[in-house]
Amino acid sequence: MFEYFKGTIIELKPAYTIIETGNIAYFLRISLATYSQLSENTQNKLYIHEHINARDFTTALFGFFTKDEREIFRLLISVSGVGAVSAITMLSSLSTAEIRTAILSNNLAVLKSIKGIGPKAAQRLILDLKDKIAKGETVDMTELTASNQAREEALAALIMLGYAKAQVEKALEKLLKSEPNLGVEELVKKALKVL
Secondary structure: OOOEEEEEEEEEOOOEEEEEEOOEEEEEEOOHHHHOOOOOOOEEEEEEEEEEEOOOOEEEEEEEOOHHHHHHHHHHHOOOOOOHHHHHHHHHHOOHHHHHHHHHOOOHHHHHOOOOOOHHHHHHHHHHHHHHHHHHHOOHHHHHHHHHHHHHHHHHHHHHOOOOHHHHHHHHHHHHHHOOOOOHHHHHHHHHHHO
16 A cells, blocks of 8 residues: 655646656556646656555555545545446535535535535535544534635735636635645735736
């Protein structure tokens, strides 16, 4: 079992990346969330999940920019009827915080809005994961909400200053990864330095 790969991104597409480490290149399936954090020809560390398909004994490697994203992926695939492809689609459609919030608040509509997730799968996700997520989230959810609010306010301010939304989102994500407790003012100041 692999924990992470640290190496150079030699190819990057929305659904996969190829990372070279120790003179070996690995093909990793990724979500859009991870894709948005990477650039070709840069050094990165990706957390790994090795998925073995019991039906045809094939192996696939999945790469995640954060441990949190990998943890949510593993929770999702633990639910009966939710495969690795469905879990990656979910992580490409919603952030880890949005998935947690939808499950904790019994929000079937949000879960059903994801391609490939029907009413039964959405209900199963809530039934199977609500307790698991609630146990691990008591303290973090408040910090997450404050962080998301600061991010949204900083995003709005920077767009009003004329910066492109996609560019601003990428800058804010990187800043919040390294300093998750930044307030709106600090976030805007630091973002202006990198934009």
